[in-house]
Amino acid sequence: MPGKTKTPQAIYALEKKRSERDRRANHAALMKDAKAAFDQMIEDGKAARKGGRPKGSKTRKD
Numbered sequence: 001m002p003g004k005t006k007t008p009q010a011i012y013a014l015e016k017k018r019s020e021r022d023r024r025a026n027h028a029a030l031m032k033d034a035k036a037a038f039d040q041m042i043e044d045g046k047a048a049r050k051g052g053r054p055k056g057s058k059t060r061k062d
Helices: 008-049
Strands: none
Touching: none
C-alpha cells in the first residue's frame, strides 16, 4: 500500500489479524487430515475384527 502512512498500531493490528487467519486455516487443514486418518484407522480395525471361525448357534444341543 504505497503512499499510505500507517501507524505502528494499525500495522500491528493488521499483522495480528493475518496471523490469526493463517493459524486457523492451518489448524483446520491439520484437523481434517487427522480426522481422515483416524476414520481410516477405525475402519481398518472393524475389518480386522470380521471373519474368523463362525460360532455355532445357541440352540444347538450336544
